[in-house]
Amino acid sequence: MKQAKQKISAAAVPIMDAEAIRRALQRIAHEIVERNPRLTHVVLAGIPSRGVEIAQRIAAFVRAIEKINVETGVIDVAMHRDDVGTRSELPIVRESKLPLPLEERTVIVVDDVLYTGRTVRAAMDAISSFGRPARIQLAVLIDRGHRELPIRSDYVGKNLPTSGGEKVQVQLQETDNEPDAVWLERE
Amino acid sequence: MTTHWTRKDLLGLRELSADEINFILETADAFKQVGDREIKKVPSLRGKTLVNFFVEPSTRTRTSFELAALRLSADVINISATTSSLTKGETLKDTARNLEALHADILVLRHSSAGAPQFLANRLKASVINAGDGAHEHPTQALLDLYTIRERRGKIAGLRVAIVGDILFSRVARSNIFGLLKLGAHVTLVGPSTLVPHEFEKLGVEVSHDVEDVLPNADVVNLLRIQHERQPREYFPGIGEYIRLFGLTKERAKLLKRDCLIMHPGPINRGVEIDSEVADGMQSVILDQVTNGLAVRMAVLYLCGGIAT
Numbered sequence: 001m002k003q004a005k006q007k008i009s010a011a012a013v014p015i016m017d018a019e020a021i022r023r024a025l026q027r028i029a030h031e032i033v034e035r036n037p038r039l040t041h042v043v044l045a046g047i048p049s050r051g052v053e054i055a056q057r058i059a060a061f062v063r064a065i066e067k068i069n070v071e072t073g074v075i076d077v078a079m080h081r082d083d084v085g086t087r088s089e090l091p092i093v094r095e096s097k098l099p100l101p102l103e104e105r106t107v108i109v110v111d112d113v114l115y116t117g118r119t120v121r122a123a124m125d126a127i128s129s130f131g132r133p134a135r136i137q138l139a140v141l142i143d144r145g146h147r148e149l150p151i152r153s154d155y156v157g158k159n160l161p162t163s164g165g166e167k168v169q170v171q172l173q174e175t176d177n178e179p180d181a182v183w184l185e186r187e
Numbered sequence: 188m189t190t191h192w193t194r195k196d197l198l199g200l201r202e203l204s205a206d207e208i209n210f211i212l213e214t215a216d217a218f219k220q221v222g223d224r225e226i227k228k229v230p231s232l233r234g235k236t237l238v239n240f241f242v243e244p245s246t247r248t249r250t251s252f253e254l255a256a257l258r259l260s261a262d263v264i265n266i267s268a269t270t271s272s273l274t275k276g277e278t279l280k281d282t283a284r285n286l287e288a289l290h291a292d293i294l295v296l297r298h299s300s301a302g303a304p305q306f307l308a309n310r311l312k313a314s315v316i317n318a319g320d321g322a323h324e325h326p327t328q329a330l331l332d333l334y335t336i337r338e339r340r341g342k343i344a345g346l347r348v349a350i351v352g353d354i355l356f357s358r359v360a361r362s363n364i365f366g367l368l369k370l371g372a373h374v375t376l377v378g379p380s381t382l383v384p385h386e387f388e389k390l391g392v393e394v395s396h397d398v399e400d401v402l403p404n405a406d407v408v409n410l411l412r413i414q415h416e417r418q419p420r421e422y423f424p425g426i427g428e429y430i431r432l433f434g435l436t437k438e439r440a441k442l443l444k445r446d447c448l449i450m451h452p453g454p455i456n457r458g459v460e461i462d463s464e465v466a467d468g469m470q471s472v473i474l475d476q477v478t479n480g481l482a483v484r485m486a487v488l489y490l491c492g493g494i495a496t
Binding site: 076078079080081084085086087088089090091092093094095096097125126128129130131 | 190191192193210213214216217218220221224225226228229230231232235259292486489490492493494495
């Protein structure tokens with residue numbers, strides 16, 4: 001599903017270009033290989049929409065490095081969010097798909113930006129309704145800080161110090177139909 | 188394509204855009220998948236209270252809404268005509284205001300008067316979901332019919348759908364007509380001229396009084412229940428004559444294309460609208476409709492009940 005086109009303002013600061021994103025995801029793939037000796041038990045579960053694309057790209061890097069096909073999945077968090085009833089419009093809910101059973105598997109949640117941690121909490125809640133994975137890890141392209149929950153990432157593409165009023169915009173080729181890039185919008 | 192949902196109420200399909208209908212169907216895809224999980228319950232409506240307020244009797248629609256609400260973690264109260272104070276002379280508005288005073292967040296209403304859900308939606312902060320109002324609309328039934336067709340055939344646009352039976356008094360038919368036309372299907376209404384007047388052609392559908400003429404071209408046949416209970420005598424030819432002229436008998440079913448879907452909103456009158464063997468046959472998707480009804484109602488409750496009011 002293509003995203004509605006984002007508006008990047010002229011004042012936005014470029015943070016990563018396509019090459020920087022490629023290198024960051026490749027490094028994450030290496031770290032995943034290093035930390036998970038049983039790669040056949042790993043599932044890369046992307047949060048729609050961009051997390052799904054990032055998970056697939058990391059899986060491709062792992063395949064290139066280790067000649068192993070890591071499984072990928074989709075974990076939609078909309079129905080597990082803690083702010084239902086407080087928004088005046090609701091986004092589409094996507095179907096979640098995970099390989100089952102989860103019991104022996106390591107599920108790596110993949111998203112584009114880690115911010116308050118509430119999405120990741122919802123993702124962990126959603127995963128637990130499919131079963132009890134051996135462990136859950138977290139991989140993100142950007143960690144911008146400002147956590148509201150005790151959650152941390154295991155794999156980070158780039159740590160980006162931000163203020164609360166700033167906005168991080170991620171564009172990916174497949175999802176946004178724009179060249180890969182990360183921008184920081186000032187207040 | 189609409190990317191967000193903004194309505195607190197679902198009153199009918201007439202007022203929805205094709206995009207909004209597709210939005211509900213896509214949301215239902217996600218909720219159907221919840222039925223395959225180890226834990227078939229999500230916390231979306233935790234802490235919310237849903238009142239099933241059924242002024243007309245109904246078992247399957249009410250239980251479908253109840254199970255949908257429970258799977259979304261809402262608390263559910265059922266009130267039926269016999270247990271409500273409507274029988275003691277309380278007005279609909281007063282009953283509803285009392286329900287709101289109990290902090291009901293979602294009101295699912297079945298009522299014999301067309302427009303009752305609209306009346307309450309305009310006055311209450313709670314979400315109002317129409318579970319059938321008079322001969323007006325029954326939007327969730329039409330949505331589950333659309334969902335089932337789309338699931339089986341992969342699309343709705345361009346399909347030929349025949350709706351057979353008591354169209355004049357049928358809210359199911361009306362909601363289906365609005366939904367099917369918006370999504371690009373061809374609709375033919377079939378039945379006795381007293382129950383399927385040519386007036387309906389103004390909506391953009393075809394009208395036929397010859398079922399054997401329509402069946403060979405249909406991609407979907409939706410048989411409506413003959414509603415003995417609300418049938419004024421003069422409209423209806425009599426059960427025997429109805430079966431002879433319009434019933435989907437074993438013999439008539441042979442006229443259908445092999446991939447034609449047979450649907451029925453239930454409860455079926457075996458041997459009247461449809462022969463037993465046809466109802467239980469390969470082309471019948473009647474039980475899929477029941478399963479899909481749950482997913483569609485979860486989607487509707489999530490969307491309307493999940494919006495800030």
